Amino acid sequence: MKKGVNVVMKIVKQAIIIFLCLLLIPATAVLTAAVKQRFADGPNRVFSGGPLVSGELHTGPEPDWSFVGDIPTIELQLLDPPRSRKIWVAEADGKLYVWSGYMSTAVGRMWKRWPVQAERDGRAVMRINGTRYERQLVRITSGDVLDGISAAIADKYPSQTSRAAVEAGEAWVFEAAPRN
Amino acid sequence: MKYFYQFIVVALIVTVLAVAFVPGLDDWIEQTFQGYVGRAARP
Numbered sequence A: 001m002k003k004g005v006n007v008v009m010k011i012v013k014q015a016i017i018i019f020l021c022l023l024l025i026p027a028t029a030v031l032t033a034a035v036k037q038r039f040a041d042g043p044n045r046v047f048s049g050g051p052l053v054s055g056e057l058h059t060g061p062e063p064d065w066s067f068v069g070d071i072p073t074i075e076l077q078l079l080d081p082p083r084s085r086k087i088w089v090a091e092a093d094g095k096l097y098v099w100s101g102y103m104s105t106a107v108g109r110m111w112k113r114w115p116v117q118a119e120r121d122g123r124a125v126m127r128i129n130g131t132r133y134e135r136q137l138v139r140i141t142s143g144d145v146l147d148g149i150s151a152a153i154a155d156k157y158p159s160q161t162s163r164a165a166v167e168a169g170e171a172w173v174f175e176a177a178p179r180n
Numbered sequence B: 001m002k003y004f005y006q007f008i009v010v011a012l013i014v015t016v017l018a019v020a021f022v023p024g025l026d027d028w029i030e031q032t033f034q035g036y037v038g039r040a041a042r043p
Helices: A002-038 A067-068 A106-111 A114-120 A145-156 A163-167 B002-021 B024-039
Strands: A074-078 A084-087 A088-091 A095-101 A123-128 A131-140 A174-176
Touching: A002 B002, A002 B024, A067 A088, A067 A095, A074 A114, A084 A095, A088 A145, A095 A131, A095 A145, A106 B024, A114 A131, A114 A174, A131 A145, A145 A163, B002 B024
Parallel strands: none
Antiparallel strands: A074 A084, A074 A123, A088 A095, A095 A174, A123 A131, A131 A174
């Protein structure tokens, strides 16, 4: 009887080892793709890219941001850490806003680390249509301004970002203000 | 098991080289990963 149990335990142990070893293959593929993206000029999809290098740096007066209504995503890079990602963007009352959902779940907080980093140091560079803009990300946690931002977001995206979600901390919204 | 471990080592090396150098493979992996993470992150 005891010998039979040992045989079963051995088979189970080997099955677990085989499963974990096979799991290493997709995990390595994901890790390699993520590391490769870190050396690229900007992000691709979900993995962070390297610093935004190419593109003319905008100088002069504040642009009319209404043109972002036709742009699905922009590239956002923080100065610290100098990594970039693609994010949604919206314009409301002449101001530019970016945001992140999933901030109330553990997986979301692990995935979306840039909002926490941006709250710590909001200096950022955005690349839109090949032009880079130096901005300062300022978090907005409450207020009537969120009604206009939520409406602008809902007009543009199938997003559940609402004033209530922002005030509950489920979504973090930042104004991409000019950097002085 | 010895041959299995050797297979895994070779498979890992091939995986790293393929993702690093085969055009479009890294994008496909990222897209697939995005789908899984997106579903997992939903409240």
